[in-house]
Amino acid sequence: MRLIADYATISVRMISSMLTADSNSEWKSLYEAAVCExxxxxxxxxxxxxxxxxxxxxxxxxxxxxxxxHCAMD
Incomplete structure (x- = not known):
């Protein structure tokens, strides 16, 4: 059970870091278009x-x- 909790924490940190660090990605403009539609x-x-x-x-x-x-995963 602990392993699952640790994995979830790592995943959330990594995804949060990824989504904020990469501001020029195609995904962001597509996300913004969906939110504003x-x-x-x-x-x-x-x-x-x-x-x-x-x-x-x-x-x-x-x-x-x-x-x-990588830093977010540490």
Whole structure:
């Protein structure tokens, strides 16, 4: 049980660091477009696109963490 809690803590720290450190990523503009979307017909597609981009970025960061992300894991 402790291992799961430690993993969750590491994941939250790493993801938080990753999301704040990488301000010029494609995922961020897609996320902002989804958050600001006012047309209900487009909202689901924008959210799905942003979600996919964020998950792709997280997967890349797990495989090759940046320096700031490495520090967050310590």
């Amino acid at each position: 006012t047309d209900r017909r487009k909202l689901a597609e924008r959210v799905a696109t942003a979600r996919s981009a964020i998950l792709n970025h997280i997967e890349k960061s797990i495989r090759n963490p940046a320096v700031g992300e």
